[in-house]
Amino acid sequence: MKKQVYIRVKVDPGIRRAFQLSSWRMSQSPTHRLRALIHNCVAMDQNPWDIDLNVWGDSFPLESEAPKG
Secondary structure (H helix, E strand, O other), X not given: OOOOOOOOXXXXXXXXXXXXXXXXXXXXOHHHHHHHHHXXXXXXXHOOOOOOOOOOOOOOOOOOOOOOO
């Protein structure tokens, strides 16, 4: 399939806005991140035994960064 295709998906406005803000904070366009997500899903489907580990720096604060109390 060589023809470019557009996908239309209904998304909750709050989730859409949060995704946009997250993308901009990472200095990436939301469109680029969606393409990467689709590409990664296809790659994992083609080789299910591959493991892709993404480290999210803000997910879990380091012990020294954790709030006291």
